[in-house]
Amino acid sequence: MTTTPPVQTMSLTLKALRVHRRGPVLSVQLHEPDQGNLVSDAMLDDLLAVLDSQAPEVRVLVLSGAGQDFSLGGDRSEFAEHLLDDPTGGRLRASGVKGRRVCDALISNPAVTIARVQGRAIGAGFALALACDLRVGTESTTFRLPELTLGLPATWGGLLPRLIQEIGAARVRDIVLTSRPLGATEAQSLSLLQKVVPAEDLDAAVDGLTKAVLRRPAHAYRVTKTLLNSYAAAGRLADATALDPELMAAVAAETHRPTPSTPQGPSTAEPVW
Template sequence: MIEHFKTLVVQRENAVLTVRLNTPESGNSLSEPLLDDLLTVLGAVQDDPGIRAVVLSGAGADFCLGADRQEFAESLAADPAGTGLRVLGNKARRVCEALSTTGAVTIARLHGGVIGAGVALAVFCDLRAGADTCRFRLPELAVGVAPAWGGVLPRLMNEAGAARIRELILTAGNFDAATAKELSLLHTVVPEEELDSAIARWTKPLVRRSPSALRTAKLMMNAYANANRLADASLFDAELLSSALSAAQYARRG
């Protein structure tokens, strides 16, 4: 299922698919074209039971420096009502949902900066390995928006705990790989040159698993993780994001 994409490098080796964000000149910021390519790839994974694992990584110095803020500004300039941002927000939610619900095990290979929407992309993966030099940040409040990208807030709180995530969002402070592991945002931390070996220790047994058993296990874990959520408020995140940015734009013009 190898295709040529503008924003990704996709390679398959037997039952393992490697997907590398490939816009290093922008820090692999999550633009709409990149989201479109990810949706195409993850849709194909869902239709291919032969793929047992998907490894998501980033080219260049950083895994992902967040959403494409230049794209946000251009979208608002073209449509101050924020219609384009709603479309973008819904694509972000669909990508994150696909990482979580696809039958293959999704693995984040993290290095360099993992910022904002990059944290969201990583935390929706089933397993996360990070270089010991990784740096993380949830900067949304510092740049004047709510933490609404991709429906990340409930996932973060479920994975790492409400109290600590509240602190990280309200302070918008940097934290390192050791802290991320303490919070269960990383499952393992290794020197960057050992990342591939660490991921191979996961993929080697995964490729021997029954595809139906893997899919069922993921369905069960997602169901139990969401059992105490009466409603999925993250469905409103695209609306929240576009409304907040539109209001900020209106205030600046006013």
């Protein structure tokens, strides 16, 4: 008879995440539901802390979002604060570097990473889900990249080359240049979602993928993930995403010049990323 491992909590002080581990499965939940799980610097710091301290015994990492939506993207009020504090874009650049580090850590994670995507995944939220190996959504899941609508380049977390590799350049041009949302059916047809299920079956679908991974030898998965990432990197010889934070900061500093009267409270407008 198989016994269920006890739930273990991490000894980290986290502001924007809820994290627990059950044996070889690490569950990481973006936990700012009142703000649509906006990706703030605090959330990025939390994600880096969790990923940096991940136990070697972890074989599956499940990334989810609390509430109705996976993530509505970057924190727009924090974006404005960064530019007000440093009009040259320096603070925004530092935030972008964190975002790139988080996505790289998910992509290169030795565990199999699964994104549990409900509701909307916008901008930076889209990038976090895309950085995972597998993505499961519901019939109401949508993805969107609204950057150009907001006068910004699509440069966050190394998203563009990974998206091009996953679904192809022509499709990416359509999604990025029109800023249109992708519903679950289209997302699955493009392999942005590997599985789409009714909302009430979402956890069961994630559990099914988790159990499938755990039934197979751990060392085979580690080697295979390394090979997949290596082959992917070989196809991106012109990958210039290390410049993403510089490009974002440069464009934002030029086109989004805040004034002291810029509102600094929580924004109900469209997310930045």
